[in-house]
Amino acid sequence: MVAFDGRLVVLSLRIAQIVLAIIVLALTAYVANWWGGYWHSMSPSQINFLLFDAVWTLLALIYLTLVPWRFSETIAHHKFAILAVEALTTIFWFAGFVALAVFLSDRVCYGHVCSAAKAAAVFGAFGWVCFAATTAMAVMHVLRTSNRTSRNDKADPNLSVQDGV
Template identity: 40%
Template sequence: MLSVVFLEAVPKFFARVSNPYAFLAVEALNVIVWFSGAVALAVFMGKLAFCRGSVCGAAQADAVFSFMLFLSWNATALFLARDVFKSGLRKPARAAGANPMKEVA
């Protein structure tokens, strides 16, 4: 939850200090955490000697959804990495002809 708050709040409220490499590091950390959590849950569910009923079905579905969330974090991290390494730390380009120092008549 903290990483989502960081990824959403920093660009909106602290745009001047935001760093694309920090966002990439947080995304990569989320990918690692989701993958390890999904694997741990799948291993735990696989080693259960007795698993029946709706609770067990919900836990098995949770393992599947954990892997789906891992794939979605992985996709967003890959898209962010592509954008970061393509543009780097450059500032976004201004619109053509826009001059912030020009006086408005």
């Protein structure tokens, strides 16, 4: 029987999160650029928010991978800080893909830019699923370690993607 390796699962999810963020970044940037060029106005806030989600995710993933790997003995590697970044990013992805899906549902939409916007909403939903999974893992770690008598507030090493914690 194969043993469960939490680090491999987290690494796989982190790679998926990076790839999905880059895809959503490219799609929403294309839609926002088209909107500004064609309509000569600001792109819709739903597109802008999903674009923000992708940029935020890339910054959050830098924190979520770099801090446990290089700064594991600092206050930045606190289990509640990890949980807060995970949860906030999950909420952002949920709000972003739902807002864009609702925006697109009552519009007459056709062409490449419409397909790109719809694809951004779908990939945003997949991004939300990935972050919901890592947030659930972070919540389980916090709940599992909340009754310990020692004052160890470090994040779970299995939530890290490096090999030797």
